[in-house]
Amino acid sequence: MNEIIERLYRYIQFPIVRNALIVGVLIALCSSLLGVTLVLKRFSFIGDGLSHVAFGAMAVAAVAGLTNDMPFVLAVTVISAVLLLRTGTNTKIKGDAAVAMISVGALAVGYLLMNVFHPKSNNVAGDVCSTLFGQISILTLSKTEVWLCIVLSAVVVAVFILFYNKIFALTFDEDFAGATGTKVSVYNLIIAVIVAAVIVLAMNLVGSLLISALVIFPALSAMRVFKTFKSVTVCSAIISVVCALLGMLVSIATGTPVGSTIVVVDIFVFFVFYLCGLLTEGVKR
Amino acid sequence: MALITCKNLKLGYGGRAIIDGLNFEVNSGDYLCIVGENGSGKTTLMRTLLGLNPLISGEIIFGDGLKKNEIGYLPQQTVVQRDFPASVFEIVLSGFCGKAGLNPFYAASQRKEALANIEKMDIGNLKNRCYRELSGGQQQRVLLARALCATSKLILLDEPVAGLDSKSTEGMYSIIEKLNKRENITVIMISHDISAARKYASHILHVGNEFFFGSREEYGKLKTAEVSGNE
Ligand SMILES: Nc1ncnc2c1ncn2[C@@H]1O[C@H](COP(=O)(O)OP(=O)(O)OP(=O)(O)O)[C@@H](O)[C@H]1O
Ligand SMILES: [Mg+2]
Numbered sequence: 001m002n003e004i005i006e007r008l009y010r011y012i013q014f015p016i017v018r019n020a021l022i023v024g025v026l027i028a029l030c031s032s033l034l035g036v037t038l039v040l041k042r043f044s045f046i047g048d049g050l051s052h053v054a055f056g057a058m059a060v061a062a063v064a065g066l067t068n069d070m071p072f073v074l075a076v077t078v079i080s081a082v083l084l085l086r087t088g089t090n091t092k093i094k095g096d097a098a099v100a101m102i103s104v105g106a107l108a109v110g111y112l113l114m115n116v117f118h119p120k121s122n123n124v125a126g127d128v129c130s131t132l133f134g135q136i137s138i139l140t141l142s143k144t145e146v147w148l149c150i151v152l153s154a155v156v157v158a159v160f161i162l163f164y165n166k167i168f169a170l171t172f173d174e175d176f177a178g179a180t181g182t183k184v185s186v187y188n189l190i191i192a193v194i195v196a197a198v199i200v201l202a203m204n205l206v207g208s209l210l211i212s213a214l215v216i217f218p219a220l221s222a223m224r225v226f227k228t229f230k231s232v233t234v235c236s237a238i239i240s241v242v243c244a245l246l247g248m249l250v251s252i253a254t255g256t257p258v259g260s261t262i263v264v265v266d267i268f269v270f271f272v273f274y275l276c277g278l279l280t281e282g283v284k285r
Numbered sequence: 286m287a288l289i290t291c292k293n294l295k296l297g298y299g300g301r302a303i304i305d306g307l308n309f310e311v312n313s314g315d316y317l318c319i320v321g322e323n324g325s326g327k328t329t330l331m332r333t334l335l336g337l338n339p340l341i342s343g344e345i346i347f348g349d350g351l352k353k354n355e356i357g358y359l360p361q362q363t364v365v366q367r368d369f370p371a372s373v374f375e376i377v378l379s380g381f382c383g384k385a386g387l388n389p390f391y392a393a394s395q396r397k398e399a400l401a402n403i404e405k406m407d408i409g410n411l412k413n414r415c416y417r418e419l420s421g422g423q424q425q426r427v428l429l430a431r432a433l434c435a436t437s438k439l440i441l442l443d444e445p446v447a448g449l450d451s452k453s454t455e456g457m458y459s460i461i462e463k464l465n466k467r468e469n470i471t472v473i474m475i476s477h478d479i480s481a482a483r484k485y486a487s488h489i490l491h492v493g494n495e496f497f498f499g500s501r502e503e504y505g506k507l508k509t510a511e512v513s514g515n516e
Contacts, residue, residue: 162389169382173363179335180435181354181383227415228372
């Protein structure tokens with residue numbers, strides 16, 4: 001035990017490790033704040049879907065011979081996120097189906113393009129891996145990336161607090177909000193842009209698998225036990241931050257992969273909350 | 286000028302008309318009851334008035350400087366996710382969303398008013414309960430309390446007494462009547478309860494195979510004429 005603590009202590013001396021902890025916690029915080037709305041609007045899998053879109057965009061960029069594909073990929077991903085989320089809940093095709101459609105479509109088109117035009121390109125394959133699983137390690141973050149993440153998180157938290165009441169009204173009943181004078185399309189657009197920004201950033205830093213877990217688990221865990229929107233939001237933010245921090249520390253101490261360790265901690269917490277939920281319901285009856 | 290003037294309305298879904306050539310007018314302080322069979326397009330009409338459904342053709346003119354955030358609305362059905370976490374108070378308070386405008390938070394006076402509306406609907410004891418764990422009638426009252434929060438000039442109610450027991454139905458009608466008489470709020474209500482419509486409403490609009498729009502007295506005469514004509 002002492003040995004592990006010593007090892008943690010030693011690692012935390014490195015600025016790189018500290019940066020990784022900061023970024024991990026911030027991304028966990030942002031994605032859990034947005035997670036409650038995304039889960040309720042049936043957009044749980046948007047992180048995964050968008051990573052496939054990013055892959056399709058990369059393939060297009062590779063075929064077009066763009067040397068620096070990052071801006072293009074970012075733009076395409078943000079636009080698809082906005083298109084998916086902007087319409088809110090009143091679409092003919094529901095959230096989960098729309099996400100699945102775009103994600104599978106982009107994957108297929110991307111693969112087809114690569115196969116037809118660049119049958120032997122290895123470079124793209126590497127890029128694809130990094131969209132799915134994030135950069136090799138969260139420990140390779142550059143200083144700009146850390147600052148970008150800090151600024152974006154500050155913006156997300158501020159917007160979330162300022163628009164909290166609108167987000168609740170829109171998520172609960174978009175028709176009523178629209179009928180009584182709330183500018184539904186404007187707020188949907190704001191939410192969509194924020195979600196897109198967080199997901200695109202997180203996708204590059206920690207990978208889309210982790211981002212899906214960060215969106216889904218804290219929100220679902222909190223919803224097992226709490227019954228009001230505010231308590232669920234606060235609780236899922238706390239769960240997410242604690243799990244991310246715990247997961248990263250465990251991964252540093254034992255050398256396990258960061259992303260999967262965080263997800264495992266989230267799963268564990270989900271079961272704890274699930275049991276708590278069952279118990280409290282039993283008590284009420 | 287009238288509060289709402291509808292000229293030659295044609296409404297429906299995807300270009301297919303359900304109601305065509307509808308004309309009526311609502312003045313400030315009116316109590317309009319919309320009646321008609323199931324599927325005759327009452328809900329569609331109300332949603333079109335609120336701008337939730339597109340109008341196929343015709344014109345809806347809002348007068349008296351009526352703004353959208355002065356309108357309260359009780360939908361016929363609210364599809365709420367089964368797992369949606371929301372307390373009664375949170376939902377009722379969200380009725381002020383339009384009035385709050387760019388202000389990110391609700392004022393203390395709005396919180397007070399929300400509580401008062403909860404008391405008006407007789408659900409004070411459910412204030413902190415989770416909405417999805419309430420009975421249908423209780424949920425209806427929560428949504429009515431929310432509609433009251435949004436109302437300052439006009440309230441649109443789509444079958445407000447559906448699912449309420451007879452005592453609450455009476456209570457409901459008297460609350461609406463008070464709103465109309467004392468606070469001079471214009472009421473547009475969809476109802477299947479013709480006798481209540483003839484008792485409380487100032488005007489009646491019948492949609493369906495044949496249109497009728499006129500005051501309660503005219504509707505009464507028409508009905509008596511029909512009955513004696515049938516004999
Ligand atoms: N989303 C929709 N798309 C297409 N048609 C619809 C839609 N909603 C309703 N309709 C059709 O429009 C017609 C009018 O429906 P509406 O809901 O306005 O009736 P209503 O008068 O409110 O009936 P009720 O008394 O049962 O509430 C119906 O024939 C219905 O089938
Ligand atoms: Mg109806």
